[in-house]
Amino acid sequence: MVRLAVVGLGKMGLSHHAMINAHPRVKLEAVCDATGYVLDVLNKYTGVRTYTDFDAMLREVELDAIIIATPSNMHSMMVKAALDKGLHVFCEKPFCLDTKDGELATRLATEKGLVNQVGYHNRFVGAFQEVKRLLDCDAIGKVTHVLAEAYGPVVLKPKGSSWRTQRTEGGGCLYDYAAHPLNLVNWYFGAPQGVGGTVLNSVFSKETDDEVFGSLFFADGKSAQISVNWSDESYRKMTTRISIWGTAGRITADRQECQVYLRDTASLPAGYQQGWNVRYTTDLTEPVWFYLRGEEYSAQLDYFVKCIEEKRAHDNVNSFHAALMTDKVISMMIADAAKGASVTSDEALPVAPKKKKGFFGGRH
Amino acid sequence: MDRLLFGDNQFFGVNHMSEEKARAQAMRFQDIGAVIEVLDNAMDEGVTSFMCTTHDRIALVCDHMRADPSRYANFKFMPCMPYAHKYANAVTEDGILGTLKRFLPDEGLLNAAMRGGMSLAKKDIEGITTLLVDAEMKMFSGLNTPVIFLQNVVVDLLLGLGFNEAFRIFADHVKNRYGAEPGFITMNMPMLLDALETVGVENPIVCSNINKLGFRMCGGFEAYERALREKKFRAIAMSVFASGAIPPKEAIEWICQQPNIEAIVFGASSRGNIRNTKELVDRYWPAAAMETA
Numbered sequence: 001m002v003r004l005a006v007v008g009l010g011k012m013g014l015s016h017h018a019m020i021n022a023h024p025r026v027k028l029e030a031v032c033d034a035t036g037y038v039l040d041v042l043n044k045y046t047g048v049r050t051y052t053d054f055d056a057m058l059r060e061v062e063l064d065a066i067i068i069a070t071p072s073n074m075h076s077m078m079v080k081a082a083l084d085k086g087l088h089v090f091c092e093k094p095f096c097l098d099t100k101d102g103e104l105a106t107r108l109a110t111e112k113g114l115v116n117q118v119g120y121h122n123r124f125v126g127a128f129q130e131v132k133r134l135l136d137c138d139a140i141g142k143v144t145h146v147l148a149e150a151y152g153p154v155v156l157k158p159k160g161s162s163w164r165t166q167r168t169e170g171g172g173c174l175y176d177y178a179a180h181p182l183n184l185v186n187w188y189f190g191a192p193q194g195v196g197g198t199v200l201n202s203v204f205s206k207e208t209d210d211e212v213f214g215s216l217f218f219a220d221g222k223s224a225q226i227s228v229n230w231s232d233e234s235y236r237k238m239t240t241r242i243s244i245w246g247t248a249g250r251i252t253a254d255r256q257e258c259q260v261y262l263r264d265t266a267s268l269p270a271g272y273q274q275g276w277n278v279r280y281t282t283d284l285t286e287p288v289w290f291y292l293r294g295e296e297y298s299a300q301l302d303y304f305v306k307c308i309e310e311k312r313a314h315d316n317v318n319s320f321h322a323a324l325m326t327d328k329v330i331s332m333m334i335a336d337a338a339k340g341a342s343v344t345s346d347e348a349l350p351v352a353p354k355k356k357k358g359f360f361g362g363r364h
Numbered sequence: 365m366d367r368l369l370f371g372d373n374q375f376f377g378v379n380h381m382s383e384e385k386a387r388a389q390a391m392r393f394q395d396i397g398a399v400i401e402v403l404d405n406a407m408d409e410g411v412t413s414f415m416c417t418t419h420d421r422i423a424l425v426c427d428h429m430r431a432d433p434s435r436y437a438n439f440k441f442m443p444c445m446p447y448a449h450k451y452a453n454a455v456t457e458d459g460i461l462g463t464l465k466r467f468l469p470d471e472g473l474l475n476a477a478m479r480g481g482m483s484l485a486k487k488d489i490e491g492i493t494t495l496l497v498d499a500e501m502k503m504f505s506g507l508n509t510p511v512i513f514l515q516n517v518v519v520d521l522l523l524g525l526g527f528n529e530a531f532r533i534f535a536d537h538v539k540n541r542y543g544a545e546p547g548f549i550t551m552n553m554p555m556l557l558d559a560l561e562t563v564g565v566e567n568p569i570v571c572s573n574i575n576k577l578g579f580r581m582c583g584g585f586e587a588y589e590r591a592l593r594e595k596k597f598r599a600i601a602m603s604v605f606a607s608g609a610i611p612p613k614e615a616i617e618w619i620c621q622q623p624n625i626e627a628i629v630f631g632a633s634s635r636g637n638i639r640n641t642k643e644l645v646d647r648y649w650p651a652a653a654m655e656t657a
């Protein structure tokens with residue numbers, strides 16, 4: 001049995017708590033949260049040991065692993081403390097707000113041979129996994145462009161202050177929403193060389209961004225565009241979508257399905273045909289031991305447990321190393337956005353080379 | 365309970381297969397008149413029980429039916445509460461306590477308990493649960509609600525946490541206050557049955573995915589088969605077509621052969637589909653034909 005604790009009982013922490021508590025090979029030893037109230041109820045009705053003091057929990061409870069789902073600005077401190085204690089760590093996304101902290105934690109986990117994972121659950125969604133498989137076998141040829149999007153109804157009016165409303169605390173659309181499509185782009189294509197044209201715009205929030213746009217530039221000339229808005233009420237819930245153009249076809253995928261168009265120049269993967277192909281997540285998804293809100297959330301925790309049992313601390317899906325790549329892109333986008341427009345309307349523009357007059361004279 | 369219950373996913377842009385289809389449905393059913401028209405079609409085909417989320421828009425359907433009691437005298441609502449997204453978004457923004465404060469009609473109870481870090485007594489939890497249920501039930505005032513369901517995200521959250529006592533509190537309140545049968549929707553049926561047993565909720569109505577493919581039947585196909593054979597409960601099957609992966613005839617024929625299933629819940633947007641499903645059920649489940657005749 002893996003002895004585990006959960007720290008942070010917000011929406012993610014509470015659902016991690018429920019799923020991992022139901023896992024047949026995990027013993028949930030303790031939970032930790034700042035609000036004593038929720039803890040009292042949990043303790044009274046479920047008997048779980050509860051703590052409001054994180055350090056006391058680490059001192060007093062014998063653990064193998066921990067799930068960290070606290071506000072983002074607390075991640076680095078808690079991850080480090082847990083690693084120092086020799087615990088395997090599952091941390092919610094975004095990983096660390098300061099990439100230096102992220103690098104330190106990544107190094108520490110590697111040195112100690114501890115399993116390290118970050119909650120980018122899309123990597124456990126059947127349709128997004130199918131995209132990865134198709135790209136790995138070059139199904140759509142050489143990729144030239146990617147559009148990574150996420151939309152949903154989170155901030156629909158001005159509201160009071162909490163950690164989620166402040167970028168300095170790891171709140172905002174960039175950290176919360178855009179991190180997901182960015183992480184998918186990193187998974188599929190690695191780290192970009194640079195970013196440009198980043199817009200971090202507020203729609204309703206006073207202290208952070210509600211929409212995120214920008215470009216990522218890759219070494220081989222490939223580009224990606226990010227378009228994210230969490231103030232879009234036309235979506236019932238968060239929708240993440242990725243579209244990829246290649247020389248031999250196009251892929252569009254969201255949580256539900258993976259639509260693939262393959263040209264006659266494509267080398268067809270098994271089961272695929274020239275023209276349109278649709279694969280549904282419902283067909284691509286493996287059963288899970290316990291379902292709360294999507295197989296991917298259960299699957300990522302089961303994977304974490306398996307990595308601990310099989311002592312697979314290296315080369316796992318959603319490692320700190322992989323999440324750090326996304327943290328770095330986020331930092332680059334924040335720096336880029338602060339610069340504003342790269343060319344302004346009052347600048348003298350280079351004169352376009354004059355075209356030769358055409359046969360019919362002057363018209364172009 | 366009727367053998368065939370009408371579901372509401374199609375009305376609210378819920379589609380497990382495709383975002384595009386979901387959006388098209390959301391557009392089609394934007395006007396509540398379109399929802400009511402389909403419900404009228406269902407009624408005319410002999411499907412008179414509606415398992416519906418306590419979505420704000422259902423209140424409009426309720427108003428319509430209250431205004432025409434003679435037409436809808438036999439229509440039965442089976443509310444499924446709460447509408448989870450409302451609460452999930454609130455928990456993200458305000459935390460658990462903030463959410464309770466936002467949705468409780470009377471803040472006094474929670475505030476009193478919170479003062480001075482006093483811990484929540486058992487009666488407080490019961491009080492909060494029952495107030496939340498009552499708030500969700502307001503829209504159904506004066507209408508038939510023979511079964512009231514706790515919706516799957518909440519059931520499975522409580523189940524995972526091991527907060528089984530909440531099922532008991534819900535069941536008692538629904539029986540005592542509304543004279544209704546408590547129902548539980550879950551994606552983890554075998555595990556839930558054990559949990560309900562430990563808190564003494566006897567012969568419960570449990571709605572879960574049951575289909576030939578084993579789609580979203582957590583705990584495994586065999587555990588579901590065993591539960592249907594051996595456990596004492598009133599099973600409602602949902603997702604019998606496994607999101608469209610099983611052809612209707614094959615799906616219904618199979619489901620009608622399983623033991624101990626009391627009802628099937630299905631969604632449809634056209635009268636033709638409602639009729640087809642009804643005919644299949646009448647053919648493969650002859651008792652149903654007798655009961656509704």
